[in-house]
Amino acid sequence: MAQEQPKEVRSEFIYFALRNRKLRVGLGILVFFLLFAILGPFLTEYEPNAYVGPSAQPPSSEFWFGTTTFGQDVYSQFAHGLRSTFIVGLIGGGIGTLIGVLIGLLAGYRGGMVDESLNMLTNIVLIIPTLAVLIIIAAYLAVRGIFTESVFIGLTAWPWAARAIRAQTFSLRAREFVDLARMSGCNSLRIVLTEIAPNMMSYLLLVFILQFGGAILNAATLDFIGLGPTRGMSLGLMMNNAVLWAALQLGMWWWLIPPGAAIAAIVGALYVMNVGLDEVFNPKLREM
Amino acid sequence: MLRLDNISKVYKVGTFGGKELHAVSNVSFDVKDGEVVSLIGESGSGKSTIGKMILRLIPLSSGAISFNGVDISTLKGSALKEYYRNVQGVFQDPFSSYNPIFKADRVFSIIKEEFFPEMGSREWTDRLENSLRAVGLNPPDVLNKFPHQLSGGQLQRFLIARALLLDIQFLVADEIISMLDASTRIDVLNLLADLKSRGLSILFITHDLSLGYYISERAVMLYRGRVVEMGATEKIYDNPLHPYTKMLMASVPRLDKKWAEAEMELKARPSEILRGCVYYERCPVADKDCASYSPALLEVESDHSVACFHYTERE
Amino acid sequence: MSLQVENLTVYYQTLRGDVQALESATFTIQDGEIMGLAGESGCGKTTLGHSLIYLKPPMRFIKGHVTLDNEELPVWDMERMNDFRFKKISIIPQYAMNAMNPTRKIGKMAEELLGSRKMDFRAILPELKRRLDLVKLSHDVLNMYPIELSGGMKQRMVMVLSALLNPSLLIADEITSALDVSTQKAVAEMLVEFRDREFVKSMIVITHDISILYQIADSIMIMYAGQLAEKAPTDVIIHSARHPYTKLLISSLPKVGVKYAEKRLTGIAGSPPLLLHPPVGCRFRDRCPLAFDQCLEVPPFVEIEKDHFVACWKVLEENAQA
Numbered sequence: 001m002a003q004e005q006p007k008e009v010r011s012e013f014i015y016f017a018l019r020n021r022k023l024r025v026g027l028g029i030l031v032f033f034l035l036f037a038i039l040g041p042f043l044t045e046y047e048p049n050a051y052v053g054p055s056a057q058p059p060s061s062e063f064w065f066g067t068t069t070f071g072q073d074v075y076s077q078f079a080h081g082l083r084s085t086f087i088v089g090l091i092g093g094g095i096g097t098l099i100g101v102l103i104g105l106l107a108g109y110r111g112g113m114v115d116e117s118l119n120m121l122t123n124i125v126l127i128i129p130t131l132a133v134l135i136i137i138a139a140y141l142a143v144r145g146i147f148t149e150s151v152f153i154g155l156t157a158w159p160w161a162a163r164a165i166r167a168q169t170f171s172l173r174a175r176e177f178v179d180l181a182r183m184s185g186c187n188s189l190r191i192v193l194t195e196i197a198p199n200m201m202s203y204l205l206l207v208f209i210l211q212f213g214g215a216i217l218n219a220a221t222l223d224f225i226g227l228g229p230t231r232g233m234s235l236g237l238m239m240n241n242a243v244l245w246a247a248l249q250l251g252m253w254w255w256l257i258p259p260g261a262a263i264a265a266i267v268g269a270l271y272v273m274n275v276g277l278d279e280v281f282n283p284k285l286r287e288m
Numbered sequence: 289m290l291r292l293d294n295i296s297k298v299y300k301v302g303t304f305g306g307k308e309l310h311a312v313s314n315v316s317f318d319v320k321d322g323e324v325v326s327l328i329g330e331s332g333s334g335k336s337t338i339g340k341m342i343l344r345l346i347p348l349s350s351g352a353i354s355f356n357g358v359d360i361s362t363l364k365g366s367a368l369k370e371y372y373r374n375v376q377g378v379f380q381d382p383f384s385s386y387n388p389i390f391k392a393d394r395v396f397s398i399i400k401e402e403f404f405p406e407m408g409s410r411e412w413t414d415r416l417e418n419s420l421r422a423v424g425l426n427p428p429d430v431l432n433k434f435p436h437q438l439s440g441g442q443l444q445r446f447l448i449a450r451a452l453l454l455d456i457q458f459l460v461a462d463e464i465i466s467m468l469d470a471s472t473r474i475d476v477l478n479l480l481a482d483l484k485s486r487g488l489s490i491l492f493i494t495h496d497l498s499l500g501y502y503i504s505e506r507a508v509m510l511y512r513g514r515v516v517e518m519g520a521t522e523k524i525y526d527n528p529l530h531p532y533t534k535m536l537m538a539s540v541p542r543l544d545k546k547w548a549e550a551e552m553e554l555k556a557r558p559s560e561i562l563r564g565c566v567y568y569e570r571c572p573v574a575d576k577d578c579a580s581y582s583p584a585l586l587e588v589e590s591d592h593s594v595a596c597f598h599y600t601e602r603e
Numbered sequence: 604m605s606l607q608v609e610n611l612t613v614y615y616q617t618l619r620g621d622v623q624a625l626e627s628a629t630f631t632i633q634d635g636e637i638m639g640l641a642g643e644s645g646c647g648k649t650t651l652g653h654s655l656i657y658l659k660p661p662m663r664f665i666k667g668h669v670t671l672d673n674e675e676l677p678v679w680d681m682e683r684m685n686d687f688r689f690k691k692i693s694i695i696p697q698y699a700m701n702a703m704n705p706t707r708k709i710g711k712m713a714e715e716l717l718g719s720r721k722m723d724f725r726a727i728l729p730e731l732k733r734r735l736d737l738v739k740l741s742h743d744v745l746n747m748y749p750i751e752l753s754g755g756m757k758q759r760m761v762m763v764l765s766a767l768l769n770p771s772l773l774i775a776d777e778i779t780s781a782l783d784v785s786t787q788k789a790v791a792e793m794l795v796e797f798r799d800r801e802f803v804k805s806m807i808v809i810t811h812d813i814s815i816l817y818q819i820a821d822s823i824m825i826m827y828a829g830q831l832a833e834k835a836p837t838d839v840i841i842h843s844a845r846h847p848y849t850k851l852l853i854s855s856l857p858k859v860g861v862k863y864a865e866k867r868l869t870g871i872a873g874s875p876p877l878l879l880h881p882p883v884g885c886r887f888r889d890r891c892p893l894a895f896d897q898c899l900e901v902p903p904f905v906e907i908e909k910d911h912f913v914a915c916w917k918v919l920e921e922n923a924q925a
Binding site for chain 2: 177179183186199
Binding site: 330331439441469470471472473474475477478481495496497498499501502503525535536537539540541542543544546547 | 643644783785787788791792811812814817818851853861862863870871872875
């Protein structure tokens with residue numbers, strides 16, 4: 001009959017979080033790559049795109065990840081690319097989450113016409129062929145930075161988050177403490193921000209993690225087909241170049257595999273973390 | 289003080305909203321100053337819907353509700369907020385009335401922020417502690433705690449104290465003790481009765497006949513959204529007229545007498561009756577007229593009205 | 604024959620330690636007896652009911668003996684209890700009527716249920732139909748989906764299924780709480796009918812609503828905070844209870860005919876203790892107006908007159924003096 005103490009609930013979450021293997025493994029992999037992204041570039045004096053050595057060299061003590069066809073240091077490219085991957089994930093995922101949350105909360109709480117029109121907006125954005133739009137944009141913007149790419153990804157990835165949050169908001173709205181707040185004279189905005197949103201915190205965290213992973217994948221795909229930033233380095237771009245210059249056929253595995261493996265590992269780790277967190281927050285899923 | 293005038297609530301249900309569900313149909317009654325009225329009905333009777341319409345949590349489909357002569361069904365903004373200064377509600381489940389991630393006191397601080405923003409903190413603390421004592425709680429025992437650290441009875445009293453902070457005149461109590469333990473129920477009930485003797489009007493919504501008898505002067509019996517009988521509590525209980533009320537009195541398990549041997553009619557899910565008397569399908573004395581016309585409430589004796597053809601035809 | 608429970612002790616495992624939900628329960632139920640098990644939330648009545656038939660984690664068996672029809676029930680062993688469940692002892696769990704698979708027709712569900720017990724559905728079908736007639740359910744019910752039935756109908760269906768194999772003991776856990784008043788009466792009376800027709804030998808009816816028990820139970824056992832407080836024939840409990848808790852509880856129940864203005868009822872101050880670290884001795888001690896030093900020791904559940912058991916030092920003292 002009695003419910004959980006929020007303070008104890010928080011510490012109970014932490015207890016289960018620390019014991020959840022999926023969460024530990026996923027977080028571990030993520031943190032490893034994050035540290036690599038932050039510190040990695042400092043371990044090399046070579047610029048990613050500079051021509052610094054003999055071409056097509058396998059990994060050696062001088063060039064840890066070998067060199068590309070043009071004699072660029074693969075390790076340097078990898079480390080810098082990892083950085084931009086994380087940046088895109090953060091900004092793109094962040095924007096997607098923000099828009100999704102705002103629209104979801106608004107549609108879920110107000111209902112009626114507001115809900116109908118926001119639903120229509122969501123559906124439209126959902127069916128827009130992002131690739132076609134991106135090609136058009138690419139044609140107009142000669143120079144694209146990583147920020148532009150992140151924003152674009154964010155602006156097209158929010159619909160599913162909005163849907164999910166709308167559903168959550170609907171169910172929370174019917175709870176009695178919301179009625180009580182209405183009877184206390186609170187206006188809608190206040191209720192949404194102070195009563196409903198805090199109850200969804202765990203859910204919002206999961207949404208953000210999925211958006212983060214999705215943005216990284218999205219960026220990798222775009223980079224791979226050449227629609228990524230025109231400057232800078234990213235993992236997807238590495239893979240793009242590797243394929244363009246027949247790395248696979250020429251046996252230059254050190255150019256193609258690290259970036260692909262890294263993306264797969266990071267996104268995989270994020271999804272595994274997500275499942276683990278779900279178990280932490282939802283007692284019914286825990287294996288006791 | 290509060291008057292309900294022919295109010296109805298219709299929901300659109302079914303795929304594409306084709307069908308209609310009449311949760312409340314043409315209900316009218318009033319609650320006078322300092323009076324406790326029991327709204328008695330089982331699940332599906334519409335009693336909670338009526339409570340929520342009075343509290344402006346659900347819009348009316350038709351009819352009007354007036355409080356001290358003012359129509360409240362269309363109030364908005366600051367006028368609505370003024371209404372909440374006078375009318376509040378307490379619901380059935382004490383635990384879901386609190387946001388589980390915050391402390392229970394938050395319900396008070398919201399009231400202060402919305403209604404008493406300029407009050408000094410010392411004055412507010414005094415007012416708060418007085419309210420808590422008025423509901424039988426000891427302030428140091430219950431303040432600064434999370435909802436789960438308090439019992440159901442304490443949480444319900446908290447909510448009553450919150451209503452008292454506003455100096456309300458009218459309280460809607462929707463099954464407020466049905467989720468409490470037997471030993472605390474009576475204490476909260478006695479509290480309501482005490483408050484009534486100090487001038488509070490209460491609409492006591494319940495399915496439990498003995499509670500209605502204990503605390504209210506007048507009762508309104510509700511069946512599937514319509515009023516079937518209403519009047520002075522004693523008159524209804526001593527002399528139930530409507531077949532539904534009679535069935536209720538005979539079926540409710542009592543501690544002073546055993547159930548009579550009468551056979552109970554058990555039907556499948558009732559269909560939606562739009563014409564005819566709402567009790568037609570289960571009524572032991574229904575005749576064919578009852579299927580086509582809906583009886584109106586007619587006063588059979590002073591302060592005792594019933595909606596049944598068997599009484600209105602008796603003239 | 605009958606049910607004998609001796610010193611049954613069951614705890615709940617939680618992160619913070621063991622919740623001592625049921626402590627040394629000792630009582631007997633005769634053949635043909637419908638015993639009501641009542642008490643407030645947290646008193647252990649559901650724990651007791653479930654431990655007799657389905658003791659699974661987080662419940663943990665500590666000690667005790669349960670004998671049904673002169674045969675020991677291995678309640679601590681979920682596997683071995685399989686042989687007894689449904690056949691010798693059966694339960695209608697709380698919310699059972701909502702536990703039916705919405706995508707299965709009732710008949711199919713019954714078939715699967717019996718199949719899992721290695722029973723032939725077709726062989727039992729005639730008896731099933733006879734029982735459906737008894738509870739006034741048409742045979743068509745077997746071809747319907749749960750959503751087509753009302754709450755009362757679903758409850759009756761579950762009752763029929765639970766009692767189908769004529770168990771010696773049927774446990775009914777809060778089966779009337781979600782029903783309308785008229786359906787409650789019908790369902791409660793049906794329980795008595797099952798006993799009268801000897802489909803079931805004895806019953807334990809768990810509820811918090813004592814007035815239902817007054818209508819149908821032969822005896823009532825009152826529990827408080829995991830301990831047995833009193834067991835006696837129904838009339839005795841309602842009109843001449845001896846345990847202080849029982850007396851306070853009965854007197855706090857509003858009855859039709861009693862008005863606040865005429866007679867103000869009183870409740871019991873305080874609230875039940877948390878069972879994570881329960882108080883020593885009698886757990887009602889803190890709220891009891893008659894508590895004295897002896898109460899620091901757990902009072903024994905003793906027969907003070909025929910079929911009337913009480914666990915209270917004060918009552919024993921009064922009896923000794925009488």
